[in-house]
Amino acid sequence: MKREPKIGFVSLGCPKALVDSEQILTRLRAEGYGIVPSYAAADLVVVNTCGFIDAAVAESLDAIGEALAENGKVIVTGCLGAKGNVVRDLHPSVLAVTGPHACQEVLAAVHAHLPRPHDPFQDLVPPQGIKLTPRHYAYLKISEGCNHRCAFCVIPQLRGDLISRPIGEVLKEAETLVRAGVKELLVVSQDTSAYGADARYRTGFWNGRPLKTHLNALAAALGEFGVWVRLHYVYPYPHVDALVPLMAEGRLLPYLDVPLQHASPRILKAMKRPANADDTLARIRRWRELCPDIALRSTFIVGFPGETAADFERLLEFLAEAELDRVGCFSYSPVEGAAANHLPDPVDDGVKRERQARLMALQATISAGRLRRKIGQTLTVLVDAVRDDGTAVARSAADAPEIDGVVYLEKAGDLSAGDFVRARIAGADEHDLFGERL
Numbered sequence: 316m317k318r319e320p321k322i323g324f325v326s327l328g329c330p331k332a333l334v335d336s337e338q339i340l341t342r343l344r345a346e347g348y349g350i351v352p353s354y355a356a357a358d359l360v361v362v363n364t365c366g367f368i369d370a371a372v373a374e375s376l377d378a379i380g381e382a383l384a385e386n387g388k389v390i391v392t393g394c395l396g397a398k399g400n401v402v403r404d405l406h407p408s409v410l411a412v413t414g415p416h417a418c419q420e421v422l423a424a425v426h427a428h429l430p431r432p433h434d435p436f437q438d439l440v441p442p443q444g445i446k447l448t449p450r451h452y453a454y455l456k457i458s459e460g461c462n463h464r465c466a467f468c469v470i471p472q473l474r475g476d477l478i479s480r481p482i483g484e485v486l487k488e489a490e491t492l493v494r495a496g497v498k499e500l501l502v503v504s505q506d507t508s509a510y511g512a513d514a515r516y517r518t519g520f521w522n523g524r525p526l527k528t529h530l531n532a533l534a535a536a537l538g539e540f541g542v543w544v545r546l547h548y549v550y551p552y553p554h555v556d557a558l559v560p561l562m563a564e565g566r567l568l569p570y571l572d573v574p575l576q577h578a579s580p581r582i583l584k585a586m587k588r589p590a591n592a593d594d595t596l597a598r599i600r601r602w603r604e605l606c607p608d609i610a611l612r613s614t615f616i617v618g619f620p621g622e623t624a625a626d627f628e629r630l631l632e633f634l635a636e637a638e639l640d641r642v643g644c645f646s647y648s649p650v651e652g653a654a655a656n657h658l659p660d661p662v663d664d665g666v667k668r669e670r671q672a673r674l675m676a677l678q679a680t681i682s683a684g685r686l687r688r689k690i691g692q693t694l695t696v697l698v699d700a701v702r703d704d705g706t707a708v709a710r711s712a713a714d715a716p717e718i719d720g721v722v723y724l725e726k727a728g729d730l731s732a733g734d735f736v737r738a739r740i741a742g743a744d745e746h747d748l749f750g751e752r753l
């Protein structure tokens with residue numbers, strides 16, 4: 316029988332640190348690691364440190380030194396890990412250092428230095444976990460929470476400030492998904508462009524390769540897997556421009572989901588949105604110069620408190636000029652706890668509905684026009700399903716699952732979900748394309 320890898324664990328500090336230790340130990344046991352009480356019996360030692368007062372710092376540093384001397388393979392976590400380079404300055408040979416409450420990071424470091432055991436009798440789930448999406452695409456969440464404070468939104472209250480997942484952990488998950496047959500990775504978060512800002516873009520590691528915790532580094536690395544990579548919730552910050560050449564080179568899907576919400580400067584300010592419509596238009600023009608095929612999707616809110624007829628017209632003018640490929644539009648409604656609830660001048664419900672209908676009617680003509688330009692083109696599409704009548708329901712690079720349109724292919728033949736196929740486009744309406752497989 317295969318020997319289970321064994322971990323020694325030293326837990327120092329206050330009850331909060333103890334809870335962190337319990338969580339890490341629980342996860343390690345659940346993954347099949349053995350926990351042993353001596354340095355000699357351990358393959359690797361985790362030391363959870365305290366950094367509260369000088370005596371606790373000294374005790375933690377001593378414990379790390381002892382574990383290194385007795386065992387040699389040591390991962391440090393806890394409050395002392397958050398104090399700059401204190402640990403590495405004295406003990407440069409430790410394998411990894413994390414701050415407190417960093418169960419995921421500790422697990423990732425353990426996996427990197429002592430591979431997790433695989434036991435088919437214990438592993439009740441496949442390595443990629445249980446997915447609610449079809450086998451051929453998967454969402455890849457790169458961070459949690461948000462540092463913005465948009466007036467209509469309570470996400471930061473519910474999920475806290477931005478916390479980016481370590482880049483090595485995200486790429487490991489992506490690799491596992493691709494190995495399991497996933498053909499399309501959908502990168503999601505509340506604010507994808509901000510990835511890594513909370514971690515000060517620190518350098519992480521993936522397969523021994525140093526990579527900055529930054530969206531551009533992450534996207535470039537994901538582009539190496541040879542599957543479709545689609546980016547959602549990307550705010551148009553300047554560094555996003557550098558992603559567009561990767562799209563033009565075919566390393567990322569030429570698709571950006573950019574939630575803009577409005578175009579009137581007055582309303583954007585009232586919404587506390589991090590954007591400016593004129594800059595956005597210039598940026599869109601530049602993206603299209605760099606990558607003419609790029610598909611742009613956005614969402615907008617109409618009827619935000621204080622929105623005048625002039626503000627709404629400004630939004631329509633923006634849409635006419637931006638010619639986005641896909642647009643979602645919501646009528647503003649208050650969310651319990653949101654700052655916008657206290658704003659004056661609410662917009663009448665009937666006016667909201669009428670504005671929403673006008674916006675969607677304008678966008679329908681724009682979307683239909685953009686789809687019509689694809690007639691006669693040959694596109695690569697990914698099959699999502701084959702219907703009983705023999706029609707394949709597929710998507711092109713411009714279509715995200717669930718939210719965008721699809722490409723219908725008659726006479727699917729032997730196609731099945733997850734197949735890539737070349738298709739000639741013969742028709743279009745305002746949402747979908749119609750074609751035949753080549």
Ligand code: SF4
Pocket residue numbers: 461462463464465468469470471505506
């Ligand atoms: S709308 Fe998006 S960017 Fe704004 S606070 Fe909510 S999650 Fe953050």
